[in-house]
Amino acid sequence: MIALEAQSIVKTYPVGDGEVRAVDDVSFCIQEGELVALVGPSGSGKTTAVAMLAGLLRPTSGNIFVGGEELTAMEETKKARFRKRNIGFTFQQNNLVSYLTALENVELMLRLNGEFDAAGRARARELLTLLGLEERLHVLPRQLSGGQQQRVAIARSLINRPNLVLADEPTASLDTERAVQVVETLADLVHEQRRAGVMVTHDLRLVEYVDRIIQMVDGRLARIVSPDDDLSCLTDPASCEKITPEALGCSCEDSTP
Amino acid sequence: MSTALHLALKEIWRGLGRFLLFSLVIALITLLILFIAALGEGLGAGNREYLEKLNGQLVAYQDTARLNIASSRIDCDVRRALSGIKGVEAVGGVGFSSVAIPRGGGDDPFDVSLIGVEPGKPGEPPVTKGNTLARRSADRVIVDKTVALVMNVDVGDTITVRSAQGADYEFYPLQVVGITSSQKYAIRPSIFVPIATWDKIRPKAAVGGGVDEPVCNVAAIRLQDPNQIEVMGQRLMERVRKVEVVDRKTAYENTPGYSAQQSTLTTQNTFALLIGLLVIGGFFQIQTLQKVPQIGMLKAIGTPNGVVAAAAMIQIILVTLLGVIVGTLIALGVALIFPPNIPIIFEPRSGATAVISILLIGPLGGLVSVRYSLRVEPLIALGLDT
Numbered sequence: 001m002i003a004l005e006a007q008s009i010v011k012t013y014p015v016g017d018g019e020v021r022a023v024d025d026v027s028f029c030i031q032e033g034e035l036v037a038l039v040g041p042s043g044s045g046k047t048t049a050v051a052m053l054a055g056l057l058r059p060t061s062g063n064i065f066v067g068g069e070e071l072t073a074m075e076e077t078k079k080a081r082f083r084k085r086n087i088g089f090t091f092q093q094n095n096l097v098s099y100l101t102a103l104e105n106v107e108l109m110l111r112l113n114g115e116f117d118a119a120g121r122a123r124a125r126e127l128l129t130l131l132g133l134e135e136r137l138h139v140l141p142r143q144l145s146g147g148q149q150q151r152v153a154i155a156r157s158l159i160n161r162p163n164l165v166l167a168d169e170p171t172a173s174l175d176t177e178r179a180v181q182v183v184e185t186l187a188d189l190v191h192e193q194r195r196a197g198v199m200v201t202h203d204l205r206l207v208e209y210v211d212r213i214i215q216m217v218d219g220r221l222a223r224i225v226s227p228d229d230d231l232s233c234l235t236d237p238a239s240c241e242k243i244t245p246e247a248l249g250c251s252c253e254d255s256t257p
Numbered sequence: 258m259s260t261a262l263h264l265a266l267k268e269i270w271r272g273l274g275r276f277l278l279f280s281l282v283i284a285l286i287t288l289l290i291l292f293i294a295a296l297g298e299g300l301g302a303g304n305r306e307y308l309e310k311l312n313g314q315l316v317a318y319q320d321t322a323r324l325n326i327a328s329s330r331i332d333c334d335v336r337r338a339l340s341g342i343k344g345v346e347a348v349g350g351v352g353f354s355s356v357a358i359p360r361g362g363g364d365d366p367f368d369v370s371l372i373g374v375e376p377g378k379p380g381e382p383p384v385t386k387g388n389t390l391a392r393r394s395a396d397r398v399i400v401d402k403t404v405a406l407v408m409n410v411d412v413g414d415t416i417t418v419r420s421a422q423g424a425d426y427e428f429y430p431l432q433v434v435g436i437t438s439s440q441k442y443a444i445r446p447s448i449f450v451p452i453a454t455w456d457k458i459r460p461k462a463a464v465g466g467g468v469d470e471p472v473c474n475v476a477a478i479r480l481q482d483p484n485q486i487e488v489m490g491q492r493l494m495e496r497v498r499k500v501e502v503v504d505r506k507t508a509y510e511n512t513p514g515y516s517a518q519q520s521t522l523t524t525q526n527t528f529a530l531l532i533g534l535l536v537i538g539g540f541f542q543i544q545t546l547q548k549v550p551q552i553g554m555l556k557a558i559g560t561p562n563g564v565v566a567a568a569a570m571i572q573i574i575l576v577t578l579l580g581v582i583v584g585t586l587i588a589l590g591v592a593l594i595f596p597p598n599i600p601i602i603f604e605p606r607s608g609a610t611a612v613i614s615i616l617l618i619g620p621l622g623g624l625v626s627v628r629y630s631l632r633v634e635p636l637i638a639l640g641l642d643t
Contacts, residue, residue: 056635084559091638099271111260
């Protein structure tokens with residue numbers, strides 16, 4: 001079942017007399033239980049695309065569906081409520097509330113969703129334990145390593161069982177070993193809990209843990225490949241083939257109500 | 258517990274040193290504002306206390322004196338004319354000057370206001386201990402409680418006052434017959450003597466005076482109906498020539514320097530409050546600026562604006578409240594150890610006004626930072642500009 005569908009999304013910014021197309025006619029779908037890596041060089045529009053998928057930024061044109069609901073058609077209050085319940089986030093940095101412990105950071109999502117009860121609290125502990133943080137539950141973020149902080153952020157993004165998990169360069173500040181741990185953990189949880197995940201990364205060494213790789217170049221979709229394919233094309237965009245409809249992961253009719 | 262309260266309390270608890278330090282700053286601002294208010298009250302009372310407590314409703318001045326006690330002269334004829342007006346119960350002449358009470362041990366003489374009153378008439382204060390003055394008791398004196406405390410005298414004791422008569426000082430022994438409540442005038446505690454004694458003792462260019470019915474500065478008027486102040490004031494001015502009659506409030510507001518002094522202190526207090534407003538606003542604004550990425554992240558994960566704003570406002574209120582409580586307690590503690598001759602009076606009404614003002618300026622100063630928090634875009638969390 002399709003968890004996320006982007007239909008021809010475009011984002012332009014005015015610059016002087018003209019405009020810049022930060023994201024230019026991008027379409028793709030992500031199935032439940034699928035983790036997709038969004039890769040591309042700096043300035044290729046990855047973060048702008050994720051901001052639109054999250055409902056934090058309104059596309060200039062195009063539509064986005066999350067769990068079958070059209071995010072782009074929602075008014076701001078409804079969208080904020082929808083985001084809180086259906087979309088989980090991890091960010092590159094400033095991920096955690098500095099004055100809340102690891103457990104309290106995860107429980108914050110329960111409080112925001114009105115699910116801060118015994119069952120919710122137990123789920124938060126279980127999730128952190130699953131992520132290997134059972135000894136660090138009551139520790140503040142500054143006392144956690146970068147990898148541990150990202151794992152807490154992953155737990156927070158999953159605690160409300162969202163349809164979609166968005167991770168913006170979650171491994172940017174980590175060494176390779178910890179980066180692999182974090183991505184592996186994220187992939188396992190997305191697969192086990194049948195969520196859809198989008199991970200923005202520029203580190204091609206991490207894409208072996210995802211199901212598909214979407215490459216963006218200059219705001220456009222350049223290529224969609226499987227980690228099993230020959231990835232050398234990703235480093236040489238000029239040699240990219242055209243994207244086939246199959247590679248998009250869906251046809252638009254699949255999810256549009 | 259609401260999410261906003263949870264976030265506010267956790268941040269305070271985990272940053273206790275920072276928030277306590279700021280509460281201490283607010284406590285010091287509170288202390289400053291309370292002290293300015295107390296000083297205003299103390300100096301104000303020091304000027305007006307006697308006139309405010311006067312056992313008469315009206316005060317008559319010489320009409321050309323423009324309500325200046327020192328330049329006003331009311332003689333016996335005028336006092337008698339005032340007494341004869343229907344509705345007047347009693348009139349007493351009052352004379353003001355200042356003398357010093359020498360102290361042993363090399364201490365400076367203790368300056369006091371020497372107030373001459375007509376025994377048994379308006380102007381003579383009621384005593385809390387001992388007796389009032391008798392008409393023919395030339396060497397008797399009533400002292401106010403500050404004089405009794407500072408000079409360590411009681412009823413039956415004798416004090417000696419020093420007064421300049423010509424180029425020399427003369428010394429006059431007076432027996433204390435009564436002690437009255439605090440009756441300051443011209444920022445000095447007061448002693449009360451019969452008007453003839455006052456005329457004899459008061460500093461003069463030459464030794465003399467002491468006549469039975471001397472010219473005094475003003476006349477204190479007690480009315481048969483204390484509610485007829487305005488009507489009687491008008492009537493007295495119409496029927497008695499060359500007098501200006503005012504109520505007690507107008508009288509003390511026109512004592513030398515009173516209005517200027519009070520407006521100076523009010524200005525100081527206003528500026529102190531303004532500084533408090535800027536300091537509190539500045540602190541929370543800096544704190545908000547430091548937290549912009551975190552606020553963006555909170556919003557990105559779905560924290561409503563209302564929760565962000567409420568958490569910020571709860572912190573502002575709690576920190577301000579703690580600061581005000583600590584500042585007030587320090588002020589009250591310090592007030593207990595102040596010597597009685599220092600013009601600092603913590604009056605409940607002006608103290609409460611100061612405290613409420615600071616409690617209000619906290620949230621008011623923090624409004625800018627709350628507004629700023631509300632404008633932080635969640636896109637900040639992704640490192641994107643709006």
